[in-house]
Amino acid sequence: EVQLVESGGGLVQPGRSLRLSCAASGFTFDDYGMYWVRQAPGKGLEWVSGITWNSAGVDYADSVRGRFTIARDNAKNSLYLQMNTLTTEDTALYYCVKGGDTYGLDAFDVWGQGTMVTVSS
Amino acid sequence: SYVLTQPPSVSVAPGQTATITCGGDNIGRKSVHWYQQRPGQAPVLVVYDDSDRPSGIPERISGSNSGNTAILTISRVEAGDEADYYCHLWDISSHHALFGGGTKLTVL
Numbered sequence A: 001e002v003q004l005v006e007s008g009g010g011l012v013q014p015g016r017s018l019r020l021s022c023a024a025s026g027f028t029f030d031d032y033g034m035y036w037v038r039q040a041p042g043k044g045l046e047w048v049s050g051i052t053w054n055s056a057g058v059d060y061a062d063s064v065r066g067r068f069t070i071a072r073d074n075a076k077n078s079l080y081l082q083m084n085t086l087t088t089e090d091t092a093l094y095y096c097v098k099g100g101d102t103y104g105l106d107a108f109d110v111w112g113q114g115t116m117v118t119v120s121s
Numbered sequence B: 001s002y003v004l005t006q007p008p009s010v011s012v013a014p015g016q017t018a019t020i021t022c023g024g025d026n027i028g029r030k031s032v033h034w035y036q037q038r039p040g041q042a043p044v045l046v047v048y049d050d051s052d053r054p055s056g057i058p059e060r061i062s063g064s065n066s067g068n069t070a071i072l073t074i075s076r077v078e079a080g081d082e083a084d085y086y087c088h089l090w091d092i093s094s095h096h097a098l099f100g101g102g103t104k105l106t107v108l
Helices: none
Strands: A003-007 A010-012 A018-025 A034-039 A045-051 A058-060 A068-073 A078-083 A092-098 A115-119 B009-012 B018-023 B033-037 B044-047 B061-066 B069-074 B083-091 B096-099 B103-107
Touching (some): A003 A092, A018 A034, A018 A115, A045 B096, A058 A068, B018 B103, B044 B061
Parallel strands (some): A010 A115
Antiparallel strands (some): A003 A018, A018 A078, A045 A058, A068 A078, A092 A115, B018 B069, B033 B083, B061 B069
């Protein structure tokens, strides 16, 4: 069974950091680009970041560029999101998402259940 | 920047057909994907590349894309179709994904 399981969310103060992890299973992890998508409470979906299968390409939404860093460890079938200088605007459910065969073109065909990040003093 | 416009809500009676639109400048030239998000659940891909369905998605869910509007059509609507629906495409030049604002489908 194809599965993505996020962890690392929690309550954090503004200006602090948090690192999210995503454990993948059931598919050949290093064949696919991976992404983070977030959803603020009661709001729509927002793409956050993406990384190619070999980490050669990374992309960020304007709202997080310079503060967030995406990374992957193919040996561990894991995806990460390092989030620095967090603001209340970053409060959201963060989904780990699998892409298709072509990075930056295909649909998001597998979603995790998400990990909640709450930024509050 | 490119904007995807969806109606906030669509209501339909059981057994009828729901039509959810996603508007964008020359969207017909782009590949559009659609996701269903039931309350409290993660999104699920229901249509990719304008009109293809992943395995397990019923044939009564279909998609089309032409001109300035992509359309998700759900025929013979059931109570279980009540959900938020999002369109998605890629800005290929920047490798940025874009989502529509979402449409809440209510089954009357």
